[in-house]
Amino acid sequence: xxxxxxxxxxxxxxxxxxxxxxxxxxxxxxxxxxxxxxxxxxxxxxxxxxxxxxxxxxxxxxxxxxxxxxxxxxxxxxxxxxxxxxxxxxxxxxxxxxxxxxxxxxxxxxxxxxxxxxxxxxxxxxxxxxxxxxxxxxxxxxxxxxxxxxxxxxxxxxxxxxxxxxxxxxxxxxxxxxxxxxxxxxxxxxxxxxxxxxxxxxxxxxxxxxxxxxxxxxxxxxxxxxxxxxxxxxxxxxxxxxxxxxxxxxxx
Numbered sequence: 350x351x352x353x354x355x356x357x358x359x360x361x362x363x364x365x366x367x368x369x370x371x372x373x374x375x376x377x378x379x380x381x382x383x384x385x386x387x388x389x390x391x392x393x394x395x396x397x398x399x400x401x402x403x404x405x406x407x408x409x410x411x412x413x414x415x416x417x418x419x420x421x422x423x424x425x426x427x428x429x430x431x432x433x434x435x436x437x438x439x440x441x442x443x444x445x446x447x448x449x450x451x452x453x454x455x456x457x458x459x460x461x462x463x464x465x466x467x468x469x470x471x472x473x474x475x476x477x478x479x480x481x482x483x484x485x486x487x488x489x490x491x492x493x494x495x496x497x498x499x500x501x502x503x504x505x506x507x508x509x510x511x512x513x514x515x516x517x518x519x520x521x522x523x524x525x526x527x528x529x530x531x532x533x534x535x536x537x538x539x540x541x542x543x544x545x546x547x548x549x550x551x552x553x554x555x556x557x558x559x560x561x562x563x564x565x566x567x568x569x570x571x572x573x574x575x576x577x578x579x580x581x582x583x584x585x586x587x588x589x590x591x592x593x594x595x596x597x598x599x600x601x
Contacts, residue, residue, distance in 0.1 A: 361402035364393050368403065369412060372425055381425040383413070430520035438525055441592040449588045451526045452580065456573045458519050459503075463553065463569040464562035466509035474509050475558055478502060482550055485543070495543050500527070502550060506557070506569075525592075542579055549575065 368383075383389065390400055404423050407413040411432035413423045441451070481502040488494035503523060507516040538546065549572035556564035581588055 359402075360395060361399050361406060364395055364399060364403040365406045367393060368407060372412070377425045379425050379427045383423045383425070385422065429524075430517055431524040433517070433521045434524035435594070437521060438592060438594045441525070442594050446592050447588070448526075448590055448592055449577075449581075451522060451592065452573070452577050452588070455519070455522050455526060456570065456577065458515065458522065459507075459573060460566040460569040462507050462510040462512070462515055462519050463557075464566040465511055465515075466506050467557050467560055467562040467565040469511045470509040470557050470560075474505055475554070478505050478554055478557070481505070482547070482554060485547055485550070489543055489547070490540065492538055492543070495538060499538075499546065499550075506553070509557075542576075545575060545579075546572070 371377075372381075384392070386397060386400065390397055393400065393403075395403075404413060404415060408415050408423075411426060411428040414426045415421070415423045481498045485495050485498045485502075488498070500523070504520060507519045510516055549568060552568040553565060553572065556568050
Protein backbone atom coordinates (compact mmCIF):
# COMPACT_ATOMS: atom_id res chain seq x y z
CA UNK A 350 0.00 0.00 0.00
CA UNK A 351 1.12 3.56 -0.65
CA UNK A 352 1.78 6.22 1.93
CA UNK A 353 -1.63 7.12 3.46
CA UNK A 354 -0.42 10.71 3.81
CA UNK A 355 -0.09 10.95 0.02
CA UNK A 356 -3.38 11.58 -1.76
CA UNK A 357 -4.28 11.92 -5.39
CA UNK A 358 -4.57 15.52 -6.57
CA UNK A 359 -8.04 16.87 -7.16
CA UNK A 360 -8.87 17.94 -10.70
CA UNK A 361 -8.94 21.57 -9.55
CA UNK A 362 -5.37 21.25 -8.25
CA UNK A 363 -4.23 19.82 -11.57
CA UNK A 364 -5.86 22.71 -13.42
CA UNK A 365 -4.27 25.21 -11.01
CA UNK A 366 -0.84 23.81 -11.84
CA UNK A 367 -1.58 23.98 -15.55
CA UNK A 368 -2.55 27.64 -15.22
CA UNK A 369 0.67 28.40 -13.32
CA UNK A 370 2.71 26.57 -15.98
CA UNK A 371 1.09 28.70 -18.66
CA UNK A 372 1.73 31.95 -16.77
CA UNK A 373 5.40 31.09 -16.31
CA UNK A 374 5.86 29.66 -19.82
CA UNK A 375 4.33 32.70 -21.49
CA UNK A 376 6.05 35.08 -19.04
CA UNK A 377 2.78 36.90 -18.36
CA UNK A 378 3.49 40.08 -16.40
CA UNK A 379 1.67 40.99 -13.23
CA UNK A 380 -1.73 42.47 -13.97
CA UNK A 381 -2.31 40.44 -17.13
CA UNK A 382 -5.97 39.48 -17.43
CA UNK A 383 -6.61 35.78 -17.96
CA UNK A 384 -9.23 34.59 -20.49
CA UNK A 385 -12.87 34.62 -19.48
CA UNK A 386 -14.49 31.67 -17.75
CA UNK A 387 -16.00 30.19 -20.92
CA UNK A 388 -12.65 30.19 -22.71
CA UNK A 389 -10.83 28.65 -19.75
CA UNK A 390 -13.46 25.93 -19.30
CA UNK A 391 -12.94 24.97 -22.93
CA UNK A 392 -9.15 25.22 -22.73
CA UNK A 393 -8.79 23.01 -19.66
CA UNK A 394 -11.77 20.76 -20.40
CA UNK A 395 -13.32 21.02 -16.93
CA UNK A 396 -16.59 22.19 -15.44
CA UNK A 397 -17.14 25.70 -14.13
CA UNK A 398 -17.09 24.62 -10.48
CA UNK A 399 -13.71 22.90 -10.96
CA UNK A 400 -12.26 25.94 -12.71
CA UNK A 401 -13.55 28.28 -10.02
CA UNK A 402 -12.04 26.10 -7.31
CA UNK A 403 -8.70 26.16 -9.17
CA UNK A 404 -8.82 29.95 -9.42
CA UNK A 405 -9.67 30.31 -5.72
CA UNK A 406 -6.73 28.05 -4.88
CA UNK A 407 -4.38 30.22 -6.94
CA UNK A 408 -5.79 33.35 -5.34
CA UNK A 409 -5.05 31.91 -1.89
CA UNK A 410 -1.49 31.19 -3.03
CA UNK A 411 -0.96 34.75 -4.20
CA UNK A 412 -0.74 33.79 -7.89
CA UNK A 413 -3.94 35.56 -8.97
CA UNK A 414 -6.01 38.57 -8.02
CA UNK A 415 -9.73 38.09 -8.62
CA UNK A 416 -12.06 41.05 -8.93
CA UNK A 417 -15.82 40.68 -8.93
CA UNK A 418 -18.24 42.56 -11.11
CA UNK A 419 -18.77 43.07 -14.80
CA UNK A 420 -15.20 44.14 -15.50
CA UNK A 421 -13.70 41.73 -13.00
CA UNK A 422 -12.09 38.34 -13.34
CA UNK A 423 -8.70 36.80 -12.64
CA UNK A 424 -5.43 38.59 -13.33
CA UNK A 425 -1.83 37.56 -12.76
CA UNK A 426 -0.20 38.47 -9.46
CA UNK A 427 3.41 37.59 -8.68
CA UNK A 428 3.67 35.72 -5.35
CA UNK A 429 5.54 37.59 -2.63
CA UNK A 430 7.61 36.42 0.35
CA UNK A 431 4.82 37.69 2.62
CA UNK A 432 2.52 35.07 1.02
CA UNK A 433 4.95 32.37 2.08
CA UNK A 434 5.15 34.12 5.43
CA UNK A 435 1.45 33.45 6.01
CA UNK A 436 1.97 29.70 5.51
CA UNK A 437 5.14 29.72 7.63
CA UNK A 438 3.33 31.55 10.45
CA UNK A 439 0.69 28.82 10.53
CA UNK A 440 3.36 26.11 10.57
CA UNK A 441 5.22 27.82 13.42
CA UNK A 442 2.01 28.14 15.42
CA UNK A 443 1.30 24.43 15.13
CA UNK A 444 4.90 23.67 16.13
CA UNK A 445 4.59 25.91 19.20
CA UNK A 446 7.51 28.12 18.15
CA UNK A 447 8.12 31.30 20.14
CA UNK A 448 8.34 34.72 18.55
CA UNK A 449 11.95 35.02 19.72
CA UNK A 450 12.90 32.07 17.53
CA UNK A 451 11.89 34.03 14.45
CA UNK A 452 14.41 36.69 15.43
CA UNK A 453 17.03 34.00 16.05
CA UNK A 454 16.49 32.61 12.54
CA UNK A 455 16.95 36.08 11.06
CA UNK A 456 20.16 36.50 13.05
CA UNK A 457 21.45 33.25 11.59
CA UNK A 458 20.56 34.02 7.98
CA UNK A 459 20.79 37.76 7.30
CA UNK A 460 24.46 38.27 8.21
CA UNK A 461 25.38 35.47 5.78
CA UNK A 462 23.28 37.11 3.06
CA UNK A 463 24.98 40.43 3.78
CA UNK A 464 28.44 38.90 3.48
CA UNK A 465 27.46 37.39 0.14
CA UNK A 466 26.07 40.75 -0.98
CA UNK A 467 29.41 42.45 -0.28
CA UNK A 468 30.94 40.26 -2.98
CA UNK A 469 28.21 40.86 -5.56
CA UNK A 470 26.69 44.29 -4.99
CA UNK A 471 26.56 46.65 -7.98
CA UNK A 472 26.99 50.43 -8.18
CA UNK A 473 23.31 50.70 -9.16
CA UNK A 474 22.22 48.86 -6.01
CA UNK A 475 24.51 50.97 -3.86
CA UNK A 476 22.92 54.07 -5.38
CA UNK A 477 19.46 52.73 -4.50
CA UNK A 478 20.64 52.02 -0.95
CA UNK A 479 21.94 55.57 -0.71
CA UNK A 480 18.51 56.82 -1.75
CA UNK A 481 16.98 54.71 1.05
CA UNK A 482 19.34 56.19 3.61
CA UNK A 483 18.65 59.74 2.42
CA UNK A 484 14.89 59.19 2.69
CA UNK A 485 15.22 57.62 6.13
CA UNK A 486 17.20 60.64 7.27
CA UNK A 487 14.71 63.04 5.72
CA UNK A 488 11.73 61.26 7.27
CA UNK A 489 13.29 60.28 10.59
CA UNK A 490 10.16 61.47 12.43
CA UNK A 491 7.67 59.76 10.09
CA UNK A 492 7.57 56.17 11.24
CA UNK A 493 5.61 54.74 8.29
CA UNK A 494 7.96 56.16 5.67
CA UNK A 495 11.02 55.16 7.67
CA UNK A 496 9.66 51.65 8.11
CA UNK A 497 8.97 51.21 4.39
CA UNK A 498 12.47 52.40 3.48
CA UNK A 499 13.96 50.12 6.13
CA UNK A 500 12.29 47.11 4.51
CA UNK A 501 13.50 48.26 1.09
CA UNK A 502 17.06 48.67 2.39
CA UNK A 503 17.13 45.10 3.73
CA UNK A 504 15.56 43.77 0.53
CA UNK A 505 18.28 45.42 -1.58
CA UNK A 506 20.92 43.69 0.52
CA UNK A 507 19.24 40.30 0.29
CA UNK A 508 18.71 40.46 -3.47
CA UNK A 509 22.38 41.33 -3.92
CA UNK A 510 23.45 38.07 -2.27
CA UNK A 511 23.20 36.18 -5.56
CA UNK A 512 21.10 33.43 -3.94
CA UNK A 513 17.41 33.62 -4.94
CA UNK A 514 16.46 30.83 -2.51
CA UNK A 515 18.15 32.38 0.53
CA UNK A 516 16.85 35.80 -0.48
CA UNK A 517 13.25 34.55 -0.45
CA UNK A 518 13.80 32.79 2.88
CA UNK A 519 15.29 35.94 4.39
CA UNK A 520 12.46 38.14 3.16
CA UNK A 521 9.92 35.59 4.37
CA UNK A 522 11.37 35.59 7.87
CA UNK A 523 11.36 39.38 7.87
CA UNK A 524 7.71 39.45 6.78
CA UNK A 525 6.79 36.96 9.54
CA UNK A 526 8.53 38.99 12.24
CA UNK A 527 7.14 42.26 10.91
CA UNK A 528 3.61 40.94 10.53
CA UNK A 529 3.54 39.40 14.00
CA UNK A 530 4.86 42.58 15.58
CA UNK A 531 2.38 44.90 13.89
CA UNK A 532 -0.52 42.51 14.26
CA UNK A 533 0.09 41.87 17.93
CA UNK A 534 0.98 45.26 19.34
CA UNK A 535 0.91 47.74 16.46
CA UNK A 536 4.60 48.10 17.15
CA UNK A 537 6.75 50.61 15.34
CA UNK A 538 10.19 52.10 15.69
CA UNK A 539 10.72 54.68 18.41
CA UNK A 540 12.76 57.72 17.39
CA UNK A 541 15.73 56.40 19.37
CA UNK A 542 15.47 53.08 17.53
CA UNK A 543 15.26 54.84 14.17
CA UNK A 544 18.41 56.81 14.94
CA UNK A 545 20.19 53.65 16.07
CA UNK A 546 19.08 51.79 12.95
CA UNK A 547 20.38 54.64 10.78
CA UNK A 548 23.79 54.34 12.41
CA UNK A 549 23.92 50.62 11.64
CA UNK A 550 22.65 51.17 8.10
CA UNK A 551 25.45 53.61 7.43
CA UNK A 552 27.96 51.02 8.66
CA UNK A 553 26.34 48.41 6.44
CA UNK A 554 26.47 50.73 3.44
CA UNK A 555 30.14 51.52 4.01
CA UNK A 556 31.07 47.84 4.35
CA UNK A 557 29.13 46.88 1.23
CA UNK A 558 30.58 49.78 -0.77
CA UNK A 559 34.07 48.65 0.30
CA UNK A 560 33.28 45.07 -0.74
CA UNK A 561 34.22 43.82 2.74
CA UNK A 562 32.23 40.64 3.57
CA UNK A 563 33.53 40.36 7.15
CA UNK A 564 32.69 43.96 8.04
CA UNK A 565 29.30 43.62 6.33
CA UNK A 566 28.42 40.46 8.27
CA UNK A 567 29.57 42.02 11.54
CA UNK A 568 27.49 45.15 10.92
CA UNK A 569 24.35 43.15 10.16
CA UNK A 570 24.87 40.95 13.20
CA UNK A 571 25.26 44.05 15.40
CA UNK A 572 22.20 45.68 13.84
CA UNK A 573 19.98 42.63 14.43
CA UNK A 574 21.33 42.07 17.95
CA UNK A 575 20.50 45.67 18.85
CA UNK A 576 17.01 45.18 17.44
CA UNK A 577 16.57 41.95 19.41
CA UNK A 578 17.58 43.68 22.65
CA UNK A 579 15.18 46.54 21.99
CA UNK A 580 12.34 44.09 21.37
CA UNK A 581 13.18 42.11 24.49
CA UNK A 582 13.18 45.31 26.50
CA UNK A 583 9.92 46.76 25.14
CA UNK A 584 7.89 43.62 24.38
CA UNK A 585 9.25 40.91 26.65
CA UNK A 586 5.89 39.11 26.90
CA UNK A 587 5.46 39.11 23.11
CA UNK A 588 8.92 37.74 22.39
CA UNK A 589 8.32 34.85 24.79
CA UNK A 590 4.87 34.06 23.41
CA UNK A 591 4.13 31.37 20.81
CA UNK A 592 3.67 32.55 17.25
CA UNK A 593 -0.02 32.98 16.41
CA UNK A 594 -1.44 33.47 12.94
CA UNK A 595 -4.45 35.23 14.46
CA UNK A 596 -2.26 38.10 15.64
CA UNK A 597 -0.17 38.34 12.49
CA UNK A 598 -0.63 41.42 10.36
CA UNK A 599 0.37 42.21 6.81
CA UNK A 600 3.89 43.50 6.49
CA UNK A 601 4.07 47.11 5.28
